[in-house]
Amino acid sequence: MLLKPVMDPPPQPVRYLCGECGAETPLKPGDVVECCECPSRILYKKRTHRIVQYEAR
Numbered sequence: 001m002l003l004k005p006v007m008d009p010p011p012q013p014v015r016y017l018c019g020e021c022g023a024e025t026p027l028k029p030g031d032v033v034e035c036c037e038c039p040s041r042i043l044y045k046k047r048t049h050r051i052v053q054y055e056a057r
């Protein structure tokens with residue numbers, strides 16, 4: 001019987017919006033603040049709205 005130690009979940013990346021191209025770039029703490037689509041480093045933190053999807057029946 002194998003029991004794995006329970007590990008803490010990794011920190012959730014924060015999603016930023018590029019000020020140049022508007023691409024969404026997830027960044028983890030410690031990551032370089034840089035757009036993943038273009039060389040821009042102007043990233044805006046998205047409002048953390050909780051996106052809830054309801055299953056339509």
Ligand SMILES: [Zn+2]
Pocket residue numbers: 018019020021022023035036037038039040
């Ligand atoms: Zn960009």
